[in-house]
Amino acid sequence: MLYKLDLLTIPIIKAAYTVIRKTVWDITDSQNILILIKKGSCKITMYGNEHILNEGDIIFIPGGEHYRREPINDEMCTLCYIHFVLQNPLIECEVDEAKGALNVTYDTEIKNVIANRDDFAPSDFTVYIQTKISLGQDISRELEIFNEAQNSLRKDALSRSITASLHLSRLLTRLSNICIKQLLSG
Numbered sequence: 001m002l003y004k005l006d007l008l009t010i011p012i013i014k015a016a017y018t019v020i021r022k023t024v025w026d027i028t029d030s031q032n033i034l035i036l037i038k039k040g041s042c043k044i045t046m047y048g049n050e051h052i053l054n055e056g057d058i059i060f061i062p063g064g065e066h067y068r069r070e071p072i073n074d075e076m077c078t079l080c081y082i083h084f085v086l087q088n089p090l091i092e093c094e095v096d097e098a099k100g101a102l103n104v105t106y107d108t109e110i111k112n113v114i115a116n117r118d119d120f121a122p123s124d125f126t127v128y129i130q131t132k133i134s135l136g137q138d139i140s141r142e143l144e145i146f147n148e149a150q151n152s153l154r155k156d157a158l159s160r161s162i163t164a165s166l167h168l169s170r171l172l173t174r175l176s177n178i179c180i181k182q183l184l185s186g
Helices: 095-105 108-116 140-152 157-184
Strands: 002-006 012-021 025-028 032-039 041-046 049-054 057-061 066-071 077-085 091-093 126-130 132-134
Touching: 002 095, 002 157, 012 140, 012 157, 032 041, 032 049, 032 140, 032 157, 041 057, 041 077, 049 057, 077 140, 077 157, 091 095, 095 157, 126 132, 126 157, 132 157, 140 157
Parallel strands: none
Antiparallel strands: 002 091, 002 126, 012 077, 025 066, 032 057, 032 077, 041 049, 041 066, 057 132
């Protein structure tokens, strides 16, 4: 599944934390959730689809979507969570629709820039996020952003939510860049 998010207004982080679990968790959360698998493996089922997640995988769970998290082989899994809300509605998007929009928006020169930069930000503040994104073994940048968001929430009340939300916007932009590269490369 592919989702289109509007970052013209920043998302608001409600919680960010890291847990180590091997328990079953069956819930519907009203907030959007990003989960980064820091260590180990687990299975998350939503929309009737099973997603096997390993170290370096991220899953996006839209607010209001029922999901079930289960251990694999009764092993522990370290998961980094960010719960957030969007000020503008989340839109489900077909891959062909996104490809068409991206091909119109980005000419060949811009496509090369996107392909060679990890921090490229779209000019119209639209980001695309897949349900599951595999980052591979090098998750250092994404983990750093998760940690920065989590640490920001521990600071004084005046600046914590803005700073944490800016970190989340940065993370969503990075993840979108990965998705956009995949869409534009076919």
